[in-house]
Amino acid sequence: MPPTSETLTAERILEATEEVLRRHGPAKATVVDVARALGVSHGSVYRHFRTKAALREAVTKRWLDRTSLRLAGIVDAEDRDPRQRLRDWLAALFAAKRHKAGDDPELFATYTVLTDELGGVVFEHIADLTGQLTRIITAGAGSGDFSVPDPAAAARAVFQATGRFHDPCYAREWTAPGIDEEFTAVVDLLVRGLSSPSR
Amino acid sequence: MPPTSETLTAERILEATEEVLRRHGPAKATVVDVARALGVSHGSVYRHFRTKAALREAVTKRWLDRTSLRLAGIVDAEDRDPRQRLRDWLAALFAAKRHKAGDDPELFATYTVLTDELGGVVFEHIADLTGQLTRIITAGAGSGDFSVPDPAAAARAVFQATGRFHDPCYAREWTAPGIDEEFTAVVDLLVRGLSSPSR
Structure with missing residues (x-):
């Protein structure tokens, strides 16, 4: 039919x-x-x-957007202070990527190939995610939880410093023993860095 | 002859x-x-x-050790305070990797394939590097520059959080515009995190 x-x-x-x-x-x-x-x-x-290229781009964007949409709710969760929101957001990003890699490894491998080819789509996705992080860090700067002169630059640094927990090139390590403790140690260090007064 | x-x-x-x-x-x-x-x-x-495997392992280890040996001098450079030593060490690691990737891309690609195959050699190399970092952070904890209850765990976190600037999976980005500013932003955030009192 x-x-x-x-x-x-x-x-x-x-x-x-x-x-x-x-x-x-x-x-x-x-x-x-x-x-x-x-x-x-x-x-x-x-x-x-x-074109076939346009179709591949659209399907890859849709796959990446599924992650950003899951995280967007945390950005505005004002029942939690910005530090907690930052931790929750990073944990949700790690969880989302880990699920994608673990639940359907063939599809994950496929999209990893596509994202390697489609630099522009990935660039937008990362801009979207660091934009969300920037909003959390800006809220923290406003409330005094974070001491950050440039929230967008800080958001980029936090995103890059947590690459081990969301970049597909580390997917093999996401099931390693101790990875959750490592995640917590990195996030703790970054939250302390954001919270301490600049020198 | x-x-x-x-x-x-x-x-x-x-x-x-x-x-x-x-x-x-x-x-x-x-x-x-x-x-x-x-x-x-x-x-x-x-x-x-x-065996051929033993030869490949030895040549890969030799290549990796060239980096560790260059960095070892910074660990003991007691004319610089631990914060500066940490910054210098991370900058030297980034510079060493960037040179390896840029000066001889074929050889770098070759060793990237070999290190993918030789998990044990890489594991030892990373243990060697995080051991050096642990000594710097321990010195900083002793001098009061860093406030760190577990220097080895902090060293692992710093190493992982700076993966973008030494892990071969990011080699393509090491010549991107702005990468030096990104490096500085990540290192600043980590140094602030190590320096601030634990909560």
Whole structure:
């Protein structure tokens, strides 16, 4: 029962694309595979995404956005002080990445290949995440919890200093014994750094 | 003028091995290539290194040790206070890695493949480096510059938090504009964290 092209939304194409990527891997997945999975012509897919590159970019962005959306709620959780929000946000980022890597390793490997190719999408994703961090650190600077002259620069430093716990190049280590203690030690050190007066 | 086997030292074999790796890459380099480069039989090479794996391990360890040896002098430089020693040590590590990656990219790529295969050698190298860091942080705890209950744990955290500036998976970014400012921002934050009283 192939759906008619009326019901063909960008979101449905992206869902199908992810499934095709999971099955065939990034090197072999084609727009024809996606169209076949949806029971439509490849022309119908191209009406939504003008090139294969655009489709790959959109599906990768959607995958990355799933993480940012999960974290966005923590940024505004004003029931928690900024220090706690920062810890919770970093822990949620680590948990989200760890789940992605552990629950579906093939898809994670596929997206790791795609993000290596799609520098611009990753750049935007990192800008999005460090933007969220900047808002938490700005709140902490406002409340006096943090002593930070430049919250955006501090957010970049915190994001980079915690790379071991969110950058895919460390995915193999996310199940190592002691990794949770290591995460806590790094976050403690960074929170102390943000909290102490500048010299 | 092939040298006699009397003059064949482990160090000469390792030098030749590095040259063979540079020329052929890690996948194709063989013990026969190394023996040929030295003008000796492969049996003579095996008298020093009993297996190809042992030879690869030794040459990789030698390459990694070059970095640790450069840094060791900073650990004991008591003319500088521990905070400055920590900054200098991290900057020297970044500089050493950056030089290795930039001056001889083929050899760097080769050793990155080898270190991926040789987990034990890398583990020892990291233990060696964090051991050096632990000595600096211990000195800082003794002098009151750092407020750190567990210098070894703090050293691991500092090493991991600065991975962007020494881990080969970030080598591509070491020439990016702004990387030096990013390095300074991360190190400042960590030094502040180490210096502030625990809560």
